[in-house]
Amino acid sequence: MTEGTLIEVEDLHVRFDLFEGVSHVLNGVGITIRNGERIGLVGESGCGKSLLARCILGLLEQKNIRIDGAIRYHGRDLFAMRGSEWRDLRGRRITMIFQDPTAALNPVFTVADQMVEVIQRGGNRKRKREECLDIARGALRRVFIDDPDRVLRSYPFQLSGGMAQRVIITMALANDPELVLADEPGTSLDVTVQEQTLRLMATLTQEAGAAVLLIAHNLGVVREFCERLYVMYGGVIVEEGSVEEIFNEPLHPYTQALFGAVPRLWGGDLPKAIAGMVPDYTQAPEGCRFHPRCPHAKPECQSTPPWVKLGEGRGVRCVLFEGAERSTVHA
């Protein structure tokens, strides 16, 4: 572990035992998040981004799942941790922002009830309700809610989507976390509201010095907000690099296809132009999982391509770059 490493995911495999067979979704995923770093994770829907975030948080408890590999938090293996210790990280050291803020709030409890539930776990001792409400009021003002008491009294159905998202952001940051996992935050909201709340999230996480793993469909968002990027395809990280590197010079054929349409700053979704589909994980293609769709596919692609490290924080998984370690290569 290098200094300042917050989360290290190493060779992570996730398999589900399904009726149709074993669904091998995450296939050797590795990522590193350093303190305060803003990381983007992009890829088509169904490629395993949410699954990775849920693994980091330890939310997968179903019986038919098998997880191999390691996730380290400050060098400590999360899988070896006691359940209660891992739970202690949730909502305190690691938090999550969901796609649909309205669905994330329980419909029959007030915002106050739900915020108190989160805030009372912060700090070193259990906080009293009044103390939590004070903290909540202050935090809500920071997301530009002028009348925090009205919002606290409200039930989720009384809030607009944007308001609900502000509440969620407040909850995510209330206990001063080290890492915020933002899984396509606010994609269910309308574009302007999504943009506003994303900016808000960006500013506040930066102020708080929290690291962010931003899962996004929208390349424009990633470009504006992130420093480093992981591109994922079919449960595999296929490319890593700084935002400039990847936007200026995408290497992996999948990344190139993904960036095929010049992304607009806001509202530019992934191009739909990539032919074919994300693989069926019960019968994932051997070797490079992208080969059925790849324009450069060769016979060698039938065996798993190596991870080619091209520099510090720069790498690609593709046979086209074999032997190109630490030099610049154009595909």
Place this chain on the structure above:
Amino acid sequence: MLRRYIIRRSIAALITLFGVSVLIFFLARVMPGDPAMIALGETATLEQIANYRERLGLNEPLLVQYVVYITSVIHGDLGDSLYTHGAVLDDLAHTFPATLELILFSTVLMITIGIPLGVLAGRFRDGFIDNFTRVFSLLGVVTPSFVWALFLMLVFAFYLDVLPAQGRLSEGVEPPAFVTGLYLVDSIVAGDWATFRDASAHIVMPGTALAMASVGQTTRMTRANVGESFDKTYIEFARAYGFKGFRTAAVYALRPALIPVLTIMGLDIAIKFGSAFLVETVFSWPGMARYGVQVILFKDLNAIVGTVTIIGFFFIVINLIVDIVVSFVDPRIRLGALAQ
């Protein structure tokens, strides 16, 4: 505010009830069959029948009959029964509490067994409890209540001989002093434990037979809704933020899940009136469901109108209670209703 909502609902309910009673009054009279002929039997002469009709006022125009009837109702008289020859009001005062006690008893079983079982099954889906519950509740739902009644009677009254098979009390046991008409309640009020035990022994079998279908139904509904609730994003959110396990299971998932269950339970209680007839017949339970069917067969006009009105009243009260409980549990309904 909530009180105003309840008052408004109650007034609407009373108007509905009045409408129902008017409808039944006229329906009962245009139904085929001559009450006088049925009451006097096969041997009566045409002249006797005609006289009897005259005495009952059945030859008057319907509207006149209604005015006569409603005038006496206003004076607290629901007329006499052709079937029991007593005042309808007295008949109802005896039979309604008997049925109500049966229904309340089985409702208590429905709530105390159905909901916890459904929650456990929904929380631990496909586990042992869930599989057991699935069979148990299916059995409850598909087996008619009178089959349960006969089965229980055979086992506990006939083979094991541990429970009485008939009536509300053993012979020689006096009913407790009238407070609510519910023997279990009244005997507690009177502090009469011997009577309480006797009444309990009598109600266990019919109450259980009547409860089985609704216990099964409530279990299934609760299981389905709680199970679904556990798949909701807000549960994942709660887990992502480390909410305590108990809170997540018992409160966080249950409260939203309970809302549709409550509505179904209200319907289930209403349906019990229908099933109660057969259960009351099997156990010779002196209740109103049995009375109601007998007076209909006898074309006992006053008794029919009285019985139907009471049942309608009961339905309306159940509905109102369910609405109030739901509005307490569900802020969307409570605040929506207040906003009107």
